[in-house]
Amino acid sequence: MILLVLLALFLSSCSSYGFFFGQFGEEDVDSRSSRMKNFGTLDLSDQKVQLSSIYSVLVVTDLHFGSGREKLDEEKFISWLDSWFQKYTEGENADFTKLPRFAINLGDTADGGKKEQFEDFIVFENKIKAVAGKYLYGETDETPASERKFKVWSVLGNHDLYHKGAANFENLVYPHTSSYFFNFDADSTDSSSGFSFYFLDTANGTTGTKQLADFKSKIYADSRPKIVLTHYPVYAGGTNMFMIIQNTLERNTLLTYFAEGNVRQVYEGHAHHNYGFDFKIFREDVIGSLRFSTRTKRQCAIFTVNETTGKISTDVIVY
Numbered sequence: 001m002i003l004l005v006l007l008a009l010f011l012s013s014c015s016s017y018g019f020f021f022g023q024f025g026e027e028d029v030d031s032r033s034s035r036m037k038n039f040g041t042l043d044l045s046d047q048k049v050q051l052s053s054i055y056s057v058l059v060v061t062d063l064h065f066g067s068g069r070e071k072l073d074e075e076k077f078i079s080w081l082d083s084w085f086q087k088y089t090e091g092e093n094a095d096f097t098k099l100p101r102f103a104i105n106l107g108d109t110a111d112g113g114k115k116e117q118f119e120d121f122i123v124f125e126n127k128i129k130a131v132a133g134k135y136l137y138g139e140t141d142e143t144p145a146s147e148r149k150f151k152v153w154s155v156l157g158n159h160d161l162y163h164k165g166a167a168n169f170e171n172l173v174y175p176h177t178s179s180y181f182f183n184f185d186a187d188s189t190d191s192s193s194g195f196s197f198y199f200l201d202t203a204n205g206t207t208g209t210k211q212l213a214d215f216k217s218k219i220y221a222d223s224r225p226k227i228v229l230t231h232y233p234v235y236a237g238g239t240n241m242f243m244i245i246q247n248t249l250e251r252n253t254l255l256t257y258f259a260e261g262n263v264r265q266v267y268e269g270h271a272h273h274n275y276g277f278d279f280k281i282f283r284e285d286v287i288g289s290l291r292f293s294t295r296t297k298r299q300c301a302i303f304t305v306n307e308t309t310g311k312i313s314t315d316v317i318v319y
Contacts, residue, residue, distance in 0.1 A: 027161050027164060027203075027204070028204070028208070029201055029202075029203065029206060029207065030208040030209060030210045030211070032166055032179075032201065033177075033178050033179035033201040033208065033210075034208075034210035034211060034214065035179070035210070036179045036180055036199075036211065036214050036215060036218060037175075037177045037179065037180040037181075038181060039175065039180055039181065039182035040182060040183070041182065041183050041184070042102070042182050042183065042184040044101055044102070044184075044186070046137065046149065047101065047136045047137060048136065048137060048138050049089065049096055049099060049135065049136055050096055051096075051101070051186045051187065052097060052187055053186055053187035053190050053306065053308045054097040054186075054304065054305070054307070054308075055097060055099070055101050055186045055304070055305055056097065056099060056100050056101065056303065056304045056305070057100055057101065057102060057104060057302070057303055057304075057305070058100035058102075058103040058104070058128075058301075058302055059104045059105075059106065059287050059300060059301040059303065060103065060106070060287075060290045060300045061105065061106035061108070061157075061231075061269030061287050061288075061289060061300075062106070062107070062108045062157070062269050062270065062272055062288075062289035062290065062291060062292065063105070063108065063109050063121060063124070063289075063290055063291055064108055064109075064110070064111040064159060064289070064291050064292070065109060065110050065111060065117040065118070065120040065121045065124070066110055066111040066116070066117035066120065067111035067291065069292070070291055070292050070293065071291075072124075072290065072291040073298075073319075074124055074127065076319065077290065077300070077319075078127050078128070078131060080317070080319075081128065081131050081132075082131045084098075084100075085099060085131060085132065085134075085135040086135075089135050097304060098304065099135065099136065100132065100302060101136070101186070102150065102152070102153065103132070103150070103151070103152040103153070104152070104153050104154075104229055104267070105125075105152055105153070105154040106155060106157070106229060106230070106267065106268060106269035106287065107156055107157025107158075107159075107160060107231030107270070108157030108158065108159040108269065108270065108289075109121045109154060109157065109159075109160055109169070109173060110159060110160050110162075110165055110168070111162075112159065112162045112163055112165070113159065113160050113161055113164065113165020113166075113168060113169075114162075114163055114168065115168045115172070118165075118168050118169060118172040118173055119172065121172075121173065122172060125152050125174075126145045126148070128152060129145070129148040129149075129152070130143075130148065133150045136149075136150060137149050137150065151174065152174060153174070153175060153199065153229075154169075154173050154174060154175075155178060155200070155201060155202075155229060155230065155231055156169055156178045156201050156203035156231065157203055157231040157269065158203050158204070158205065158231065158232075158270070160203060161203050161204070166178065178199075178201040178203070179199065179200060179201040179211055180199050181196060181197060181199065181218065182196070182197055183195065183197070183222075183224055184197065185307070186305075186307060187307060190308060192307040192308055193223070194224060194307055195224055195226065195227055195264075195305055195307065196219075196222050196224045196225070196226045196227070197226070197227050197228075197229065198215065198218070198219065198226055198227070198228045198229070199228075199229045199230070200215065200228065200229070200230040202230045202231050202232040202245065203231060203232075205232060205245060205246060206247060207245075207250065207254070212250065212253065216257050216261075219257060219261035219262070219263070220257075220260070220261055222261075222262075223262070225262050225263075225264045225310050226261065226263045226264060227263070227265045227266075227267070227305075227312065228258065228263055228265070228266045228267070229266075229267050229268075230266070230267075231268065231269050231270050232244065232245050232268060232270050233245070233268040233270060233271060233284070233286050234251055234254050234255060234266065234268070234284065235251055235277065235284065236268065236275060236276060236277050236284045236285075237276070237277035237284075239275060240271055240275070243270055243271040243286075255279070258279075258281075258282050259281045259282065263281075264283070264310060264311075264312055265282060265283050265312040266282065266284040267285055267286075267287060267301075267303070268284070268285070268286045268287070269286065269287055269289070270286070271286050271288075271295075272288055272289040272294065272295050272296070273288045273289075273296040273299075274286060274287055274296065274299055274301075274316050283312075285301075285314055287299060287300070287301045287316070288316070288318075293319075296318070297319055298318070298319035299316055299317060299319070300317050301314055301315060301316050301317060302314075302315045302317065303315070
């Protein structure tokens with residue numbers, strides 16, 4: 001029996017879709033994400049707090065709504081987020097460059113891909129939007145959720161595929177697609193063209209052949225420096241081999257595209273703890289789970305982009 005299990009794992013790891021394809025093969029990434037959707041230029045000109053060439057972004061991951069294993073302390077997180085905005089908006093510590101101008105969710109939003117689990121996330125997302133909207137847009141508690149302007153950009157994780165959950169994700173979770181990109185130039189008056197943000201669908205443990213080819217064509221045609229967001233770590237130093245994309249050819253191809261395509265930073269989830277690897281040309285960082293503390297304390301991150309220097313710095317927030 002043990003031999004059969006090992007043989008099955010070996011065969012699945014040798015497939016073109018990687019180690020986890022057998023588990024999630026009912027929802028094929030090549031069918032779901034053959035082309036990356038272009039959202040164009042992100043316009044945040046209606047934010048009331050002044051933007052500059054240095055700005056920040058909030059990152060959360062592995063929220064696992066519906067899990068009974070550990071409780072996600074939403075109120076503690078929302079209280080921290082409010083205090084962060086207040087600290088850097090008001091008083092002697094005011095520093096607008098530390099204010100998250102939008103947020104990113106790196107997947108495993110739902111523990112089992114069920115509709116009600118994604119709906120629970122929407123309630124949590126609206127709490128984030130209410131806090132950020134208060135400071136950035138002057139929105140009040142009475143502002144309807146549908147009219148709040150702060151954006152949370154999400155990607156699919158492997159748990160989101162359970163029970164054929166990709167359809168629930170695409171119906172409920174912004175931006176209602178699993179593979180996409182946009183560009184953002186925070187200060188249009190300087191010489192910088194800003195950064196591009198590329199969100200890859202790796203929920204099956206692979207990018208798939210079609211998405212990978214489309215990603216290559218798009219980043220090679222885009223001269224801007226880039227930040228890549230994905231659920232599965234691509235490599236991150238190889239210290240956690242079972243958490244990374246298992247197909248070695250695909251993994252090496254992605255790393256080559258990152259190096260040649262002017263990628264400066266890659267952020268990932270899935271592993272539930274923070275670690276990273278510096279390739280010198282670009283850096284890869286895994287962010288820990290906001291829910292689980294089995295491998296480390298609960299985490300999120302704030303990263304800060306400097307458009308002028310092209311540098312990105314990351315503050316990992318530990319609970």
